[in-house]
Amino acid sequence: MKPKLKIFENFSHSILPHEALYLSKLANFQDEGKREIFNKVIHNALHPENIQEFDDTIDKRKYHYIKSWIEDKLYIIDVDKIGNWLLEFKRKLFLDLITPKDEKEMLEFVKTYHKIGFNFQNLYEIMKEYRSYLMIRLRFEDHQVISQFLEKFREAYKKSRDIQEKLYQATIDITEQYTSKNRFPIYWERWLTKVFMTPDINGSNRYKAFILLAFLYNTAGNEKKLQHIFDHIDQFFSHGEMYCRRLLYNYYSSRVLLYSKQNDLKNAIYYGKLSIRQENEDTLMYVNTLASMYFRANAISEAKDLLENYISYYENSHNYYRKITFVSNQLRVFTELRQFQKAENIAKYFLNKYEDEILQYRMHYFFTFYTHLLLHSEKYGEILNLEKKYKLIMNESQRKIKPDYIPNLLWSISLAQYMENQISKEHLIEKISKTIADVKLTKTNANFLRITASHLSQNLPQLTSVFKSYLT
Structure with a gap:
């Protein structure tokens, strides 16, 4: 890193791939120096494995210009920035701290509001409060502006609120059936897809629908449909729709799951690293996801370093x-x-x-x-004590409907029973041979099955041939 450009290089490193794709569609720099700087920012964001060095002989004011230009372009489409602005207006409104400048900005925003945006529902609800604020102060002209806005979008707001309620019910059904190990509610699929793909639905509801679809397809093992919705959301982000870094980081973590399904560990780890750049309440989830990719890539040292670096997130989490x-x-x-x-x-x-x-x-x-x-x-007795206390085999049997089901606990406990002379070797091999037939081999669980087989075979080498016949 060049000392003179340290601040700019750190800024350049923070640019995310989809930000780069969006920015590249807007740029038209005539100045050669600015164009060179900008092109390297975009290249480095899209190709981190092949970083291009910045030229420190170029006028530093041009670096400042490019940095400001990028920040401004991203700021105006950032749905979180808009959301925070709306919430701050609401806070000032309720505390009677609103200024003429605040009101001028809001009235201009409402007058030019034509397309339903990500924060539409929040905007509408705040404007209902603002209308009352204006009426009690006899500001009839401004009151008329807000009233026209509320009437124009009244049906859209009702629709948005109804969708929000239905999304919550979908979330309850999908998560409850996941945690209860029942079959997944595919009947929600058609409605969620419609919400996600409809442009005149507010972006917040559309993104929630995407998250639920991704969860549904991932847990059901439907790789083709998972790829389909990811291709769509990818295009949205690349064109600046539904943009904020919070959602991008969430998306990158979800993208890890897709590449995991495809057994593309290189890209899974790449997106996993992107997902943990920002620190928020979901960081621990992203860390766990990245750690699982390191395990699959047999990168144990990297997994260890990752977990050690983020131990504070575990300690402070209430999830x-x-x-x-x-x-x-x-x-x-x-x-x-x-x-x-x-x-x-x-x-x-x-x-x-x-x-x-x-x-x-x-x-x-x-x-x-x-x-x-x-x-x-080699603490086999402790394994048997855990089985006796928690009925592990019985609870595991409820997972048979899951697409990536592997009876890990049954096999480990059976091996412990053999090592403690509670069952014969023949009985153990028969039990594993019989239950392995219940395993549906997938791209996701094949590697873990091999690891499990290796662990068990270390205690009883004869098991190698049992698993080998199934894995080959």
């Missing part, structure tokens, strides 16, 4: 699902690094503190890696 996932990933890292005692200390402490939450949110995930750890440290 138990994400906390359990994070700790389970820690167990996986330390098991792979053969730091068994450290992993056991973490597992026992966490289970003692969050037993109810583990059983409610991520029982199978946590105990899969806990039992793998205990197999490696």
